[in-house]
Amino acid sequence: YAVATSGPFDEVLKDVEDLRYKVSIERAIRSVGAAMSIKDAQSFADAVVRIREKNNLYKTLENAVAVDQQTLFRTSIAMPSNLTEGVYSTRIFLTRGGEIVSVYTTTIDVQKVGLERWLFKLSRENPFWYGIMSLAIAIAAGWSASAVFQMLRRG
Secondary structure: OEEEOOOOHHHHOOHHHHHHHOOOHHHHOOOOOOOOOOOOHHHHHHHHHHHHHHOOOOEEEOOOOEEEOOOEEEOOOOOOOOOOOEEEEEEEEEEEOOEEEEEEEEEEEEOOOHHHHHHHHHHHHOHHHHHHHHHHHHHHHHHHHHHHHHHHHHO
16 A cells, blocks of 8 residues: 655645545554454554555655646556556545545556566466476576586686
8 A cells, every 4th residue: 555645645635534535544554344353453453554564565655746737747656576466446636725626546457577477377377387497497507506516626
């Protein structure tokens, strides 16, 4: 979960609007609806947020949105390398005077590309050949390391 703003969060969005639209990490990730078996659900939710913020999975990026000509904007948010493929929901808020005047919801399709995608597909669609290829790479690496060490020993 990431929030990018064009200024300090408290100046860009009023607390009432944050409550209504659940924009901030604290409002979006809450313990409301937690199972009754979880004791002290709020502390649990706070700990989850704290751990995920430490691992850069939840982040608030203030002053990270560049606004050009009062209508165009851009930002960049780094995705974790272990992000699961799939469709991710995004919300874009236009604010004026701390109030939300417009909301645009869209999706981002995340997929592996290049060699990583080829290897992933091979492992799922042709596990036998993926295993043979992995075995061949391991044998070649072992043989190469052995040859290098023999050359070093001879000197």
